[in-house]
Amino acid sequence: MLTSAHSPTARPLSRAQLRDLCSAIEEFNADYADTLDRGDIEQWPSYFTEDGVYRLIARDNADANLPLSLMSCEGMGMLKDRAYAIAHTEMFAPRYTLHQITQVRVTGFDEGIITARANYVIYETLIDEPTRLLQCGKYRDTFLMGGEKLLLKERNCIYDTVLVPTCIVYPP
Amino acid sequence: MTNTSRFASSPAVNRAEEVSDLHWPDDPAAIPDWIYTDPRIYELEQRRIFQGRTWNYVALEAELPKPGDYIRSYIGATPIIVARDEHGKIHAFENRCAHRGAEFCKTYRGNTKLFICPYHQWTYDLSGALASVPFRRGVKGVGGMPADFKLEEHNLRGLNVTCRHGVVFASFRDDIESFEDYLGPDMLDQFDTVFDGRPLKLLGVHRNTMPGNWKLYQENLKDPYHATLLHTYLTTFGLFVAGNKTMILTDSKGRHSTLCNARPQGRPENDQSKKEIRSFHAAMKLADPRVLQLIPEKDSPWTSNAITIWPNLILLRQTNILGARQIVPMGANQFMLIWTTFGYADDDAAMEQHRLRQNNIFGPGGFIGIDDNEAIKFVQDGVTHSIPRHGVAPLGQDVEGPEVVITDRAIRSLYRHYREEMGL
Numbered sequence: 117m118l119t120s121a122h123s124p125t126a127r128p129l130s131r132a133q134l135r136d137l138c139s140a141i142e143e144f145n146a147d148y149a150d151t152l153d154r155g156d157i158e159q160w161p162s163y164f165t166e167d168g169v170y171r172l173i174a175r176d177n178a179d180a181n182l183p184l185s186l187m188s189c190e191g192m193g194m195l196k197d198r199a200y201a202i203a204h205t206e207m208f209a210p211r212y213t214l215h216q217i218t219q220v221r222v223t224g225f226d227e228g229i230i231t232a233r234a235n236y237v238i239y240e241t242l243i244d245e246p247t248r249l250l251q252c253g254k255y256r257d258t259f260l261m262g263g264e265k266l267l268l269k270e271r272n273c274i275y276d277t278v279l280v281p282t283c284i285v286y287p288p
Numbered sequence: 289m290t291n292t293s294r295f296a297s298s299p300a301v302n303r304a305e306e307v308s309d310l311h312w313p314d315d316p317a318a319i320p321d322w323i324y325t326d327p328r329i330y331e332l333e334q335r336r337i338f339q340g341r342t343w344n345y346v347a348l349e350a351e352l353p354k355p356g357d358y359i360r361s362y363i364g365a366t367p368i369i370v371a372r373d374e375h376g377k378i379h380a381f382e383n384r385c386a387h388r389g390a391e392f393c394k395t396y397r398g399n400t401k402l403f404i405c406p407y408h409q410w411t412y413d414l415s416g417a418l419a420s421v422p423f424r425r426g427v428k429g430v431g432g433m434p435a436d437f438k439l440e441e442h443n444l445r446g447l448n449v450t451c452r453h454g455v456v457f458a459s460f461r462d463d464i465e466s467f468e469d470y471l472g473p474d475m476l477d478q479f480d481t482v483f484d485g486r487p488l489k490l491l492g493v494h495r496n497t498m499p500g501n502w503k504l505y506q507e508n509l510k511d512p513y514h515a516t517l518l519h520t521y522l523t524t525f526g527l528f529v530a531g532n533k534t535m536i537l538t539d540s541k542g543r544h545s546t547l548c549n550a551r552p553q554g555r556p557e558n559d560q561s562k563k564e565i566r567s568f569h570a571a572m573k574l575a576d577p578r579v580l581q582l583i584p585e586k587d588s589p590w591t592s593n594a595i596t597i598w599p600n601l602i603l604l605r606q607t608n609i610l611g612a613r614q615i616v617p618m619g620a621n622q623f624m625l626i627w628t629t630f631g632y633a634d635d636d637a638a639m640e641q642h643r644l645r646q647n648n649i650f651g652p653g654g655f656i657g658i659d660d661n662e663a664i665k666f667v668q669d670g671v672t673h674s675i676p677r678h679g680v681a682p683l684g685q686d687v688e689g690p691e692v693v694i695t696d697r698a699i700r701s702l703y704r705h706y707r708e709e710m711g712l
Contacts (some may be wrong), residue, residue, distance in 0.1 A: 144668060176396050177492040183493020183644055186653040190645065193576030198648070205520035205572065207659045209666070279624070280496035283661040284653040285667050 129225055137222045141259065142233050144266045149215035149285070154287055159201045160287065161195035165260050169270040170195060172288060174278045175253070186280075187287055198287065208285045212241040213250065215288075229269070230259040238288055240281075251277045251288050304327055306332065312712055316686075317679035317696070319703060321671040324501035324673040329710075330620040337599050337711050338364025338617075343450065343457040343462045345601035345614055346370050346380055348628060350454060350488040354398045356414065362616040362624075364456060364600070365669050367405070368447065369393050370456060373414035378451060380458040381416030383445040396493075414521035415624065416444035453483035455612070478546040478595050481588050482605045491644060494627040496652035498661060500625040501704075502615050508660055509596045509604075510545050510698035511535060518663060521655045524572050525580050534693040535590070542701030543598035543709075551591040551607070553638035579648055583639065596698075598705070608639075609646050621668060627651050670692065 129137070144163075151159045164170065172187040189195045216237045224231040233256060240250035253275035261265045273288045308448055323329055329670040338344060346361040358371035360383065367383040382531045385405040392405040402414045402419060418439045441651045447458040450467045450522050457467055468476055495679040498505070508514065515522055516530045523529055532608030533550040574580065582591060585608065595603040610631060616624040627650065631643045651657045671679070681703075682696025705712070 174492070174494060179399060182490060182492035183640070183642065184494070184647060186494055186651055188645065188648060191576065193574075194579065194645075194648075196575045197579065200572070201521070201655050202573075205524070206655060207518060208662045278495055280494070280652040282496060282498060282652070282665055283658045285658055 120141050126187060129222070131135055133225075137225065137230055137232075138148065138159045138220050140266055141220050141222070141230070141257075142217075142236070144259070145217040145220065145234060145255075149217055151216055153212070155286075157286060160199050161192060163268055164192065164195055164271075165267045165269050166192045168268050169196060170198075170268075170273075170287065171271070172273045172275065172284070175276050176278050178274050186284060202285060206285065208283070209242055211285065213286055214239045214241075217255070228261045230257075230261060230266070232257045232259060236288060249277065250281060251275045251284065253277070253288065298578075298688075300643070306549055309711070310712070312707060313505075313678045315678070315680070316700065317680045317682035318700075319681060320678050321676040323503065323598075323706075324671045325620055325676075327620050331618070332618065334364045334366075337364070340653070340709065341459045341461050342599050343459055343467050343470050343597075345455065345597065345612060346348070346458045347378075347456040348454060348488055348490060348612065348630060349378065349451060349456060350490045350633075351397065351628070351632060354399065356401055357397070358393070358400065358403075358414075360393055360395070362614070363447070363460065365617050366550070367391055367393075368458070369416075370458075371414045371416075374401075377415075377447055378456055379415045380447040381412075382447050384444070385410055386442040387419060387421075400573060409579075410442075412444055414444050418442045418444075421516065422629065436638065442445040453480065453485045453486050455479075455483055471542075471544060473599070474537050475539045475544045475546065478537070478548075478593055479597070479603065481586065481590070481593055482595070482610060482612055483602050484586075488630045489633045489635065489640070491631055491640070491647075493629070494651045494653075495621040496625050496661065497628075498619070498623050498625055498664055499621065499625065501618040501620055501671075503620070504664045504667055505602070505613075505623065505625065506596055506598070507616050507699050508664065509547070509594050509602050510702060511545050511587045511696065512693050513561065513696065514663070515547070515594075516693070518659050519656050520659075521649060528614060533589075533625045533691075535690045536692070536695065536702045537690055538698050539704050542698075543701070544700040545596050547592075547594040547698075548590040549592045550589055578642070579645055580607065581646075582643070583642060585639075598702075604650065606649065608643055608645060609650060610643070611647075611650060621672060625652070
């Protein structure tokens with residue numbers, strides 16, 4: 117069971133509380149990955165708060181403090197516009213993607229706001245081509261906890277695979 | 289023997305022997321598949337075009353603002369370094385140690401006083417000149433370099449460098465016209481629309497590989513036909529629509545081009561050309577229209593300029609996006625695209641954020657960028673795997689008004705120039 121959103125902890129979290137939070141985030145990430153991997157892109161914005169921020173950032177830009185993102189959404193409107201464009205207007209060959217999200221760690225908890233990290237790997241499969249690595253990187257997340265439900269206030273995906281193979285269609 | 293002279297030792301190319309089995313079709317609209325697939329053509333392009341009398345985009349000065357700043361870059365497939373020396377002068381030289389050939393610089397960007405090849409510590413200064421070598425006199429009086437070894441005969445292979453309005457171009461050749469003459473007056477005017485002399489601010493760089501021949505990317509930006517059909521974002525929101533005011537110009541040699549478009553206010557719902565465009569989505573509305581907002585900032589009749597500068601640069605000014613795309617060939621069937629995105633140094637925070645937001649349109653994850661990258665892969669898949677035949681670029685006429693938009697004129701003019709440069 118999650119720590120209540122309405123009981124701010126000034127004290128460091130106990131190991132049991134950390135385990136609870138990690139386990140909740142792992143479950144969240146599994147649902148997030150499943151939604152994207154079955155191609156249900158128009159459900160993707162539902163993982164974010166109304167003011168949720170999403171950024172996909174090349175690691176070399178992050179290292180050099182350059183602000184450009186490969187994808188960026190500020191708020192639900194832009195998240196939905198991105199999802200709609202992928203679902204209905206962009207031209208791309210059909211593809212399977214498969215996420216693996218590992219090493220979830222909670223790095224902070226305050227007033228119902230959780231900061232966390234994870235690693236991600238995404239494989240991509242196109243017709244008549246062998247499966248390839250599309251991206252590997254790290255999530256830098258901020259979650260809002262509302263009762264039992266987590267939502268992303270911010271997800272920054274910082275990818276090592278800076279030489280993108282052709283293009284990234286679905287957001288990591 | 290010196291390796292500072294640029295291509296004095298390059299072997300003479302007997303073109304007739306190398307590709308004598310390849311015949312360009314007689315039809316002036318036809319483009320043969322083999323220019324996209326034949327490795328001999330690719331090798332010939334490296335020598336004739338990228339190592340020939342061309343100015344190649346290699347960097348923005350904003351990427352190396354301080355003495356000692358450097359970036360990795362390319363001319364054609366050749367890895368180079370662009371560096372600013374202690375006096376502020378920009379140099380470009382091969383990223384290949386003069387000793388054993390190591391590609392020694394393995395970081396995208398940085399700041400240094402010296403480049404040291406890690407293999408045997410040959411050390412070069414910021415101009416690419418060899419500054420020192422270890423054990424020059426050997427150990428205990430034996431071994432080491434020959435007595436007549438001269439450092440200055442083993443510099444990194446240097447390039448001819450020119451800068452205009454903060455943009456750095458380089459050439460392997462010294463016997464080349466000025467950059468201004470290379471562009472000609474019309475293209476120079478277009479270039480100056482993007483680079484008006486104001487200092488630039490680098491916003492970031494994206495890179496992607498493309499499973500396609502590099503020339504397909506030049507073609508893509510000389511092809512207004514696809515722009516009005518493939519890209520829903522352009523058509524639906526009126527950024528580039530067949531009914532818009534348009535201008536297509538090429539330089540006198542046909543190698544550079546520009547596609548200019550003036551975006552009307554509002555959505556072009558009543559445009560008669562809409563019924564021809566399957567990608568037009570009448571129901572599509574943005575939940576957050578800021579991504580397409582036009583903030584007037586230029587004294588230009590155009591809201592977009594797509595400029596191709598032969599052989600390796602695409603400049604794109606679209607609404608408030610400013611970007612340079614560098615084409616790096618990686619074999620007949622593959623190239624790398626380096627997207628360098630920038631604003632002006634005097635942008636306020638809101639303008640910078642606006643440009644960053646608008647950049648959702650371009651790049652290898654962009655609303656439009658994805659369409660193009662996929663389409664180019666489709667073409668390469670087709671020409672690589674099918675029985676060879678000639679593609680065609682038949683639309684429009686070679687002599688027509690600059691306002692004609694449904695035309696392949698700029699593609700045909702490029703290939704007339706290409707055949708001349710390649711001797712095909």
